[in-house]
Amino acid sequence: MLKPWEKIRWILRGLKRTFRFLSNFWDDRYYTEVDLDRWRSLGAKIGKDVQIQHLKVDERFARLLEIDDEANIAEGTNIVLHDSSLNNIFGEACPVKFGKVRIGKATYIGRNAIILCGVRIGDYALIGAGALIVNDVPDYGVAMGVPAKILGDTRELKEKQKKQIEEQENSPFRFLRIKRWHERHKIMTNDEVEEAYREFFDKVGW
Ligand SMILES: CC(C)(COP(=O)(O)OP(=O)(O)OC[C@H]1O[C@@H](n2cnc3c(N)ncnc32)[C@H](O)[C@@H]1OP(=O)(O)O)[C@@H](O)C(=O)NCCC(=O)NCCS
Numbered sequence: 001m002l003k004p005w006e007k008i009r010w011i012l013r014g015l016k017r018t019f020r021f022l023s024n025f026w027d028d029r030y031y032t033e034v035d036l037d038r039w040r041s042l043g044a045k046i047g048k049d050v051q052i053q054h055l056k057v058d059e060r061f062a063r064l065l066e067i068d069d070e071a072n073i074a075e076g077t078n079i080v081l082h083d084s085s086l087n088n089i090f091g092e093a094c095p096v097k098f099g100k101v102r103i104g105k106a107t108y109i110g111r112n113a114i115i116l117c118g119v120r121i122g123d124y125a126l127i128g129a130g131a132l133i134v135n136d137v138p139d140y141g142v143a144m145g146v147p148a149k150i151l152g153d154t155r156e157l158k159e160k161q162k163k164q165i166e167e168q169e170n171s172p173f174r175f176l177r178i179k180r181w182h183e184r185h186k187i188m189t190n191d192e193v194e195e196a197y198r199e200f201f202d203k204v205g206w
Helices: 004-041 059-064 085-093 154-167 178-185 190-204
Strands: 065-067 101-103 141-144 149-153
Touching (some): 141 154, 149 154
Antiparallel strands (some): 141 149
């Protein structure tokens, strides 16, 4: 049986978690909607169910940007729709370049990617965090690095992920691919990582 002050603490903790959960949800919607309104009002063509947060775009050229339905663009991504660098150095010999950027349907773009003008990113593509995209990425392409190279296919990546999850049938956190991280980084044991995640879920929440 809980003591009265324990009951109060229990209720307060529940309220705090509920509030934190709701405020996260509200913040995400808030950032996405403010960003969407802003870029649409400046002429960008943005489809349905697109997620963006703090997207950086050169706003005078926003009409050159097209983002297809369900694309998800992580925070800090930088889309460059014009290039006056050479013009600034060499003057008229090198005119300012402009180019449309098209981001395909259900594409995921990792945090802090930079996409230069004139590039088309195909449908269902995946761009790694910090990638510098200077060339087109095909449908289902996985592009990573600086400058980015096409290093895979999202359909194959999905199969690979499924296999890794199956291999870790007994782990409560198997979906986080802890084994793979541990093998590569060798910083924490699997038990330590699982404990850290348990703490994370209990205290911070998802
Ligand atoms: C691209 C990405 C999805 C790859 O995931 P993954 O298939 O699980 O990749 P792994 O961690 O197994 O790494 C596979 C290889 O790619 C390399 N790699 C992974 N991410 C990379 C990146 N962003 N840039 C360059 N190389 C990368 C790894 O070093 C590894 O190389 P190796 O095989 O030579 O050791 C992921 O690393 C990524 O960048 N996700 C975006 C994260 C993000 O921005 N999230 C926003 C908040 S949700």
